[in-house]
Amino acid sequence: MTLLEVENVVKQFAGHRALDGVSLTVPENSVYGLLGPNGAGKTTLIRIINCITAPDSGEVRLNGKRMTPEDIQHIGYLPEERGLYKKMKIGEQALYLAQLKGMTKADAKKALKYWFEKFEIQSWWDKKVEDLSKGMAQKVQFITTILHEPKLLIFDEPFSGFDPVNADLLKREILELRDKGATIIFSTHNMATVEDLCENISLVDKSKIVLQGNVDEIRASHATNTYLVKSAKKIEAAGFELKVVSQKNGIFESQIKKDEKETNNELLQRLMFQTEIIAFEEILPGMNDIFIKTVSK
Amino acid sequence: MSKISLIIKREYSTRVMKKSFILLTFLTPLLLVGMIALIVFLGQIKDDKIKKIIVVDKTKLYKEVLKNNESYIFQYSDEKLEDIKNRKEKKNEYVALLYISKDLRIDSTAAVLYSEKQVNLELKTYVSGLLNKYIEQQKLAAYNIPDLKEMVEKSNSNIDIKTIKWDENGKEKEGSAELALVIGMITAFIIYMFIVIYGAQVMSGVVQEKTNRIVEVVISSVKPFELMMGKIIGIAMVGLTQFLMWVVLTVGIMFGLSSAFAQNINLESVEKMQKMGQMGMQAAPASEMTASIQQLITAVNGLDYVQLIIMFILYFLGGYLLYASLFAAIGSAVDNETDTQQFSMPIMLPIIFAIYAGIFAAENPDGPLAFWCSIIPFTSPIVMMVRLPFDVPFWQIALSLSILVLSFIGTTWMAGKIYRTGILMYGKKVTWKEMWKWLKY
Numbered sequence: 001m002t003l004l005e006v007e008n009v010v011k012q013f014a015g016h017r018a019l020d021g022v023s024l025t026v027p028e029n030s031v032y033g034l035l036g037p038n039g040a041g042k043t044t045l046i047r048i049i050n051c052i053t054a055p056d057s058g059e060v061r062l063n064g065k066r067m068t069p070e071d072i073q074h075i076g077y078l079p080e081e082r083g084l085y086k087k088m089k090i091g092e093q094a095l096y097l098a099q100l101k102g103m104t105k106a107d108a109k110k111a112l113k114y115w116f117e118k119f120e121i122q123s124w125w126d127k128k129v130e131d132l133s134k135g136m137a138q139k140v141q142f143i144t145t146i147l148h149e150p151k152l153l154i155f156d157e158p159f160s161g162f163d164p165v166n167a168d169l170l171k172r173e174i175l176e177l178r179d180k181g182a183t184i185i186f187s188t189h190n191m192a193t194v195e196d197l198c199e200n201i202s203l204v205d206k207s208k209i210v211l212q213g214n215v216d217e218i219r220a221s222h223a224t225n226t227y228l229v230k231s232a233k234k235i236e237a238a239g240f241e242l243k244v245v246s247q248k249n250g251i252f253e254s255q256i257k258k259d260e261k262e263t264n265n266e267l268l269q270r271l272m273f274q275t276e277i278i279a280f281e282e283i284l285p286g287m288n289d290i291f292i293k294t295v296s297k
Numbered sequence: 298m299s300k301i302s303l304i305i306k307r308e309y310s311t312r313v314m315k316k317s318f319i320l321l322t323f324l325t326p327l328l329l330v331g332m333i334a335l336i337v338f339l340g341q342i343k344d345d346k347i348k349k350i351i352v353v354d355k356t357k358l359y360k361e362v363l364k365n366n367e368s369y370i371f372q373y374s375d376e377k378l379e380d381i382k383n384r385k386e387k388k389n390e391y392v393a394l395l396y397i398s399k400d401l402r403i404d405s406t407a408a409v410l411y412s413e414k415q416v417n418l419e420l421k422t423y424v425s426g427l428l429n430k431y432i433e434q435q436k437l438a439a440y441n442i443p444d445l446k447e448m449v450e451k452s453n454s455n456i457d458i459k460t461i462k463w464d465e466n467g468k469e470k471e472g473s474a475e476l477a478l479v480i481g482m483i484t485a486f487i488i489y490m491f492i493v494i495y496g497a498q499v500m501s502g503v504v505q506e507k508t509n510r511i512v513e514v515v516i517s518s519v520k521p522f523e524l525m526m527g528k529i530i531g532i533a534m535v536g537l538t539q540f541l542m543w544v545v546l547t548v549g550i551m552f553g554l555s556s557a558f559a560q561n562i563n564l565e566s567v568e569k570m571q572k573m574g575q576m577g578m579q580a581a582p583a584s585e586m587t588a589s590i591q592q593l594i595t596a597v598n599g600l601d602y603v604q605l606i607i608m609f610i611l612y613f614l615g616g617y618l619l620y621a622s623l624f625a626a627i628g629s630a631v632d633n634e635t636d637t638q639q640f641s642m643p644i645m646l647p648i649i650f651a652i653y654a655g656i657f658a659a660e661n662p663d664g665p666l667a668f669w670c671s672i673i674p675f676t677s678p679i680v681m682m683v684r685l686p687f688d689v690p691f692w693q694i695a696l697s698l699s700i701l702v703l704s705f706i707g708t709t710w711m712a713g714k715i716y717r718t719g720i721l722m723y724g725k726k727v728t729w730k731e732m733w734k735w736l737k738y
Contacts, residue, residue: 014734047721050517052513052516052517052521052721053721069520072517072518073518075517077514077517078514079510079513079514079517081510081513081723082510082511082513082514083509083510083511083514084509084511084514085311085506085509085511086505086509087311088311096303096307097514097515097518099303100300100303100304100515100518100519101518102518141514144514
């Protein structure tokens with residue numbers, strides 16, 4: 001089922017067009033990646049979804065209905081430029097932000113208690129932000145984003161500035177939130193996390209969507225007919241390209257690029273005549289390669 | 298609780314809880330009262346010490362003229378001036394030496410006060426007052442006209458023009474131009490101070506939210522306009538709180554002090570007044586002094602306080618709202634507080650101009666400058682406060698207030714447009730041209 005639809009959104013700023021006819025569909029209960037180089041228009045798109053800026057034309061629909069500013073209560077948004085009031089105590093601040101999202105004070109307190117315990121940061125309640133490290137502040141920011149249990153979570157570059165430990169924690173939390181029924185959109189430069197987390201992606205470049213769809217399907221469609229073959233003896237090139245050969249503990253590893261018309265079985269048959277085959281696996285291109293290839297086109 | 302009231306509450310409570318706010322709020326009245334108390338105190342200890350003045354009177358004419366009082370004792374000496382001057386050992390015993398060389402009727406400059414330190418004004422006034430009076434009487438007596446002294450005293454006049462205002466019903470109100478001037482200038486200056494201080498607070502608050510990067514987090518929950526208005530209203534309440542605390546504390550401390558030392562002070566002031574009366578020509582007699590104080594009190598009572606307070610609050614809020622939203626717009630456009638100076642100058646100029654216009658308006662409250670500056674919204678909150686105690690026609694107040702309200706709605710709307718674009722711009726040097734473009738988004 002579809003949770004969010006963006007249809008033909010155009011946003012013009014003085015001097016340049018930030019978004020030019022962008023459409024995308026985010027299925028419910030999934031993780032959606034928004035990729036693209038700096039300045040492609042990701043943040044503008046995210047701000048339009050959050051009703052922070054209005055599109056010049058096109059519309060955003062939540063659950064099939066046109067979005068209104070009241071709907072942002074159901075969104076948790078972690079902006080790229082994020083911070084907290086430096087002089088305010090952590091607990092007070094988290095309560096304030098939760099109440100702004102429409103939670104009652106009592107509910108917010110209860111939920112905060114749960115999350116502070118989960119992240120083992122109960123002792124921070126009366127500390128000021130200026131006394132915390134950046135990584136600590138990010139944990140607090142993450143909690144305030146998800147506290148009101150929104151249906152839709154939007155993270156703009158969530159991993160930028162996170163240390164590896166917190167980044168890993170964040171990844172696990174994102175998947176856990178999805179398992180509990182939330183839908184997550186995030187923008188990132190980190191392609192490894194896209195492969196780990198996302199079911200679907202949109203690649204935005206120069207204000208337009210240049211690539212869109214299911215991550216596995218995209219990778220398959222960008223397949224280069226390259227295979228990894230492990231064998232007992234060295235393979236000789238015969239009707240196919242042989243790219244890399246390495247030998248480890250008496251096992252030879254080869255990368256083979258076959259002709260497009262040839263099927264896997266035909267290739268295997270030919271290899272079988274040469275030597276004992278231990279493993280045979282297609283090498284799919286990583287999202288990083290696809291990203292660079294698509295954007296530099 | 299609605300979102301804007303949450304924002305107002307946060308802005309208000311974080312500011313009111315600040316140590317600097319609490320210190321300033323409580324220390325200012327204490328300082329004020331302390332300063333007044335210090336002046337009164339210093340004035341009192343001065344009187345306690347009796348000072349000796351040696352008189353060397355060559356003419357021997359003025360023996361009876363110089364009377365002792367509780368501050369000064371006059372001691373006559375037949376020694377030569379040089380002998381006293383050169384006598385080292387007893388120098389601390391007197392503060393000054395009065396030397397009269399000739400008959401003062403013939404040479405009015407024949408009396409000289411010698412001393413090691415500068416002779417204070419009080420002593421000089423006292424001595425010259427006594428001598429003048431005596432010479433005057435002698436001169437009058439020389440005319441040989443009976444009862445001349447009484448005639449002159451009767452013809453002596455001390456005119457103080459009363460100002461009485463007629464209100465619409467023909468009722469008379471006793472007014473005082475000086476008091477009107479003082480009240481007008483004080484209220485105008487307070488409004489000026491509050492606009493500048495709290496306007497700057499709005500600006501730095503916006504800049505801080507931007508540099509802390511909290512602003513986008515907040516406006517994902519509330520509209521940028523709500524955030525801006527919440528901040529402006531919250532800070533206005535901080536300003537009003539501080540002002541009211543100052544008034545209450547100052548009045549409270551003064552009241553407490555004066556009731557504690559009431560008898561003391563009354564006695565002192567009565568004595569002082571009598572002393573001033575004795576001093577002769579310069580000061581008015583005690584009875585006239587009390588008369589003019591009474592007149593001042595009736596003039597103070599004659600002011601329309603209810604009108605004044607209502608107008609003060611209206612013009613304070615109007616002026617603050619007009620400027621605060623502009624300050625917020627500036628704050629949203631820049632990246633750090635040092636950049637604000639360049640942009641806040643054009644906003645500060647009309648405020649500074651208004652205080653000068655206010656000073657001129659006090660001299661001529663119904664002149665064209667005063668009139669126009671009390672109608673134009675950028676100067677009216679300050680200039681109208683100066684004019685108000687001089688009685689301004691109702692239609693002018695109504696016109697000025699409605700223009701002010703329309704203008705602050707206008708500037709707030711404009712500022713809101715600049716604000717909502719500005720707060721999302723990072724790391725960009727902004728120009729006026731660019732801000733003008735944001736207005737049209």
